[in-house]
Amino acid sequence: MLINLPNARETGMSRRVWITGLGTVTAAGVGIDPLWEAVCAGESKIRRIERFDPSGFASQIAGEVRDFKANKIVPKSYRKSVKLMARDIELAMGAADAAVRDAALISPGSQPDDERTYPATRTGCNIGAGLIAAELNELTYALATARDEDGQFDLGAWGRAGMNELTPLWLLKYLPNMLSCHVTILHDCQGPSNTITCAEASGPLSIGESLRVIQRNAADMCFAGGAESKLNEMGMLRQHYTQRLCTNSNDQPHRAVRPFDAEAAGTAMGEGGGLVILESAETAERRGVTPYAELIGFGAGQTYYPQGNSLEPDPQGRGLATAIRAALREAQIEPAQVDLMAPFGSGVPAYDRAEAAALRSVFGDALDAIPLWSAKPYIGNCFAGSGAIDLSLAARMIREQKIPARINCDQPIDGLNCATAEAGHAAIEHALVCTTAMGGQNAALILRKV
Amino acid sequence: MSMNRSDNERVVITGMGCVTPLGWDLEQVWAKLLAGTSAIRPIEQFDASSFPTTFAAEVRGYDWRPFVRHPERHEHAGANSSFALGAGRQAWAMSGLDDDGALDRDRVGIYLGSGEGSLDFFNYVATNLAGWNAAKREIDTAQWATAASQQMDRWREIEQEPNMPLYHLAAELEVGGPAYNCLTACAASTQAIGEAVEILRRGDADVMVAGGAHTMIHPLGMTGFIRLTALSGRNDDPATASRPFNATRDGFVLGEGSGMVVLESLAHARRRGAAIHGEVLGYGSSADAFRVTDMHPEARGAIAAIRDALEDAGLQPEAIDYISAHGTGTSENDEQETRAVSAVFGGHAAKVPISSIKSMVGHLIAAAGSVELITCILAMRDGKLPPTINLRDDQRDYHCPLDYVPNVARDAEVRYALSNSFGFGGQNDTLIVARPPQ
Numbered sequence: 001m002l003i004n005l006p007n008a009r010e011t012g013m014s015r016r017v018w019i020t021g022l023g024t025v026t027a028a029g030v031g032i033d034p035l036w037e038a039v040c041a042g043e044s045k046i047r048r049i050e051r052f053d054p055s056g057f058a059s060q061i062a063g064e065v066r067d068f069k070a071n072k073i074v075p076k077s078y079r080k081s082v083k084l085m086a087r088d089i090e091l092a093m094g095a096a097d098a099a100v101r102d103a104a105l106i107s108p109g110s111q112p113d114d115e116r117t118y119p120a121t122r123t124g125c126n127i128g129a130g131l132i133a134a135e136l137n138e139l140t141y142a143l144a145t146a147r148d149e150d151g152q153f154d155l156g157a158w159g160r161a162g163m164n165e166l167t168p169l170w171l172l173k174y175l176p177n178m179l180s181c182h183v184t185i186l187h188d189c190q191g192p193s194n195t196i197t198c199a200e201a202s203g204p205l206s207i208g209e210s211l212r213v214i215q216r217n218a219a220d221m222c223f224a225g226g227a228e229s230k231l232n233e234m235g236m237l238r239q240h241y242t243q244r245l246c247t248n249s250n251d252q253p254h255r256a257v258r259p260f261d262a263e264a265a266g267t268a269m270g271e272g273g274g275l276v277i278l279e280s281a282e283t284a285e286r287r288g289v290t291p292y293a294e295l296i297g298f299g300a301g302q303t304y305y306p307q308g309n310s311l312e313p314d315p316q317g318r319g320l321a322t323a324i325r326a327a328l329r330e331a332q333i334e335p336a337q338v339d340l341m342a343p344f345g346s347g348v349p350a351y352d353r354a355e356a357a358a359l360r361s362v363f364g365d366a367l368d369a370i371p372l373w374s375a376k377p378y379i380g381n382c383f384a385g386s387g388a389i390d391l392s393l394a395a396r397m398i399r400e401q402k403i404p405a406r407i408n409c410d411q412p413i414d415g416l417n418c419a420t421a422e423a424g425h426a427a428i429e430h431a432l433v434c435t436t437a438m439g440g441q442n443a444a445l446i447l448r449k450v
Numbered sequence: 451m452s453m454n455r456s457d458n459e460r461v462v463i464t465g466m467g468c469v470t471p472l473g474w475d476l477e478q479v480w481a482k483l484l485a486g487t488s489a490i491r492p493i494e495q496f497d498a499s500s501f502p503t504t505f506a507a508e509v510r511g512y513d514w515r516p517f518v519r520h521p522e523r524h525e526h527a528g529a530n531s532s533f534a535l536g537a538g539r540q541a542w543a544m545s546g547l548d549d550d551g552a553l554d555r556d557r558v559g560i561y562l563g564s565g566e567g568s569l570d571f572f573n574y575v576a577t578n579l580a581g582w583n584a585a586k587r588e589i590d591t592a593q594w595a596t597a598a599s600q601q602m603d604r605w606r607e608i609e610q611e612p613n614m615p616l617y618h619l620a621a622e623l624e625v626g627g628p629a630y631n632c633l634t635a636c637a638a639s640t641q642a643i644g645e646a647v648e649i650l651r652r653g654d655a656d657v658m659v660a661g662g663a664h665t666m667i668h669p670l671g672m673t674g675f676i677r678l679t680a681l682s683g684r685n686d687d688p689a690t691a692s693r694p695f696n697a698t699r700d701g702f703v704l705g706e707g708s709g710m711v712v713l714e715s716l717a718h719a720r721r722r723g724a725a726i727h728g729e730v731l732g733y734g735s736s737a738d739a740f741r742v743t744d745m746h747p748e749a750r751g752a753i754a755a756i757r758d759a760l761e762d763a764g765l766q767p768e769a770i771d772y773i774s775a776h777g778t779g780t781s782e783n784d785e786q787e788t789r790a791v792s793a794v795f796g797g798h799a800a801k802v803p804i805s806s807i808k809s810m811v812g813h814l815i816a817a818a819g820s821v822e823l824i825t826c827i828l829a830m831r832d833g834k835l836p837p838t839i840n841l842r843d844d845q846r847d848y849h850c851p852l853d854y855v856p857n858v859a860r861d862a863e864v865r866y867a868l869s870n871s872f873g874f875g876g877q878n879d880t881l882i883v884a885r886p887p888q
């Protein structure tokens with residue numbers, strides 16, 4: 001029973017929502033500019049991991065964010081709180097700061113001495129996150145104090161004394177909602193705030209929810225996106241368990257991730273944060289800011305693949321197709337009107353094929369003419385951060401009317417328009433950003449040039 | 451405003467299910483709550499006897515298998531997923547949707563507020579210690595990786611991600627609509643239900659299954675809360691340890707489990723002739739944006755969430771007949787929640803009965819709000835309010851002077867009930883429910 005009720009947009013009750021600021025922290029650096037330069041130059045930032053010795057893992061490469069610490073960007077008054085920030089939280093702080101500046105906003109976090117430019121109670125914050133792993137040096141130091149004479153861990157000793165080696169606020173470093181918590185405190189966002197935790201779909205779902213929050217007039221502006229780092233021991237282990245990582249290119253990291261290529265052999269770890277400033281068109285117009293694009297469509301859908309337990313994606317990519325169709329319907333455009341797509345494009349063969357099938361089922365033959373662009377060969381899979389980074393790049397592409405270089409795809413599968421190519425001018429009116437996630441959640445967003 | 455909403459935008463509850471420390475049969479759990487039964491006892495899942503807190507409200511003897519139709523899809527289900535499957539299947543069965551051949555399953559979504567998985571603690575610890583270089587005080591990652599490959603379990607680790615209960619429930623119900631998991635600490639499942647309502651109001655789905663599932667009753671979960679000094683340490687008397695609004699309260703008690711509801715538009719429910727158990731009238735959400743650890747001293751975030759929910763419901767505070775409190779039993783929460791209710795309700799605050807079932811089932815963390823919302827529906831149905839147990843006259847807190855339905859259930863006509871959830875990190879969510887529309 002398909003009931004096509006007119007949605008709020010179709011009935012004209014909805015507010016228009018613009019993207020007015022981009023904030024990314026990636027292996028290319030802090031802010032959208034260094035990332036844009038890298039992708040236009042075709043320069044992959046995937047390298048051998050330096051943060052720890054990766055030799056015990058089959059995949060030893062990553063898009064690592066180097067030379068970044070949150071204490072460089074938070075005001076002095078907030079620096080003590082950085083001690084409470086897991087890496088994921090630091091990345092979110094960096095992305096928020098970059099987004100505020102890019103949107104030409106003044107926040108108590110970015111310029112504490114100046115008058116702020118937005119009302120706290122009308123500002124929301126939706127930052128997607130993932131499972132945050134405890135920092136092992138700190139934890140294991142404490143665990144090691146609770147061993148018996150044979151060197152075995154003794155839970156009794158842990159309960160009596162060992163646990164006291166952990167700082168009292170230890171747990172608060174690792175709660176996924178602490179990304180939003182710190183951003184809402186520093187930038188004073190008192191409106192609706194959520195932490196969506198759906199692996200790689202977290203960022204786009206958070207952006208979609210922010211769109212809805214502004215549309216329904218629960219806020220005028222939102223910090224929206226996601227951030228995550230799994231570049232630690234447990235994150236590496238768990239990603240190896242998912243069997244999605246590329247293990248045959250440790251000696252040539254920049255060639256490792258090959259989205260939609262016949263030779264694709266897996267993805268690479270990444271870490272990063274992406275936050276955009278979404279703003280109602282009327283408040284953005286009032287402060288005279290030039291938007292990157294309008295967000296005109298959003299859809300979500302779940303892949304339920306009866307072969308449970310395998311974690312393989314549904315080969316037909318049905319959940320993703322559901323999400324894209326819903327986004328197109330809201331945007332009120334035909335598939336052929338999409339000029340650019342930034343799909344998940346992870347370089348994991350089964351995921352690439354499922355995604356290609358989903359795109360084919362929605363776009364049919366029109367798909368052959370639409371350029372596909374993926375950031376994964378440049379910065380790896382940034383998990384909860386990845387979709388918002390993709391959206392930021394798509395927004396920049398619309399502003400510049402330019403598609404950055406495409407690398408590592410010599411033989412596109414299924415006739416997809418994604419072969420290796422230099423950066424070049426393109427007329428982009430509409431762009432689709434979509435993501436599929438480990439666990440089956442999918443999200444699609446459609447941008448329009450303003 | 452509710453009076454202006456069409457039947458397509460009004461959202462009703464057609465299914466409910468739960469797995470709680472008091473059991474996993476909704477009516478039995480409800481009867482025990484009305485009887486003032488505590489589920490809090492010494493922990494059995496691991497030896498917590500040396501911990502500063504040795505007790506919790508555990509779900510004991512529960513098996514998810516009898517609830518599901520597709521057990522082969524969930525062989526590796528972790529604790530949260532297993533709770534979600536039981537509660538989700540109950541709610542789905544009550545809704546009657548499983549037998550609805552006309553249902554478009556791509557228009558059925560899921561919005562959960564489920565927690566991270568429970569850690570494979572002893573293997574994790576052994577791996578970390580095997581990789582520990584004591585001289586350098588750091589992990590030797592290569593050595594650690596070797597130990598991990600021998601000690602750790604692939605599926606246990608994959609189940610850690612908080613979207614796995616969602617993955618299992620979608621595979622079980624075979625639904626492909628909008629799917630989300632949010633993890634806003636103790637507010638998560640209330641927020642999940644609120645956002646699911648918004649999805650339905652907008653017409654982005656026909657049906658939403660919403661709720662949460664969580665356990666933090668494992669050694670590191672307990673450790674984290676103990677270090678925060680958030681847990682009651684009343685080891686000599688677990689059954690009276692959870693004392694919301696009592697002057698002698700000394701922290702909350704961990705619970706575990708899941709609550710789930712099936713939500714759909716009034717039009718959709720009527721079209722298929724479904725039994726309707728209640729209506730979700732209002733939802734409010736805010737951030738304290740104040741401190742990582744403390745609530746705002748004037749409870750501004752909680753006040754905003756409650757006010758927004760009332761406005762969304764189109765109700766004046768005087769219309770609310772019952773409040774299901776967040777009521778954790780920490781010194782700060784109960785005082786700030788009382789302050790928030792007093793600020794919003796003014797003179798009416800003293801007249802509204804308020805209770806906290808956390809006094810009996812403990813704090814289900816991400817799942818707490820979903821179970822509490824279900825008790826609001828049952829309170830309206832039966833005209834009975836569950837009590838806040840462990841409230842003694844000689845232990846009254848002058849910071850908490852309202853009517854908390856002490857110790858014994860009470861008969862009361864409830865037309866509108868309000869349920870609060872406030873999370874560590876300052877996320878505040880409030881839902882308002884009404885009796886089924888006539």
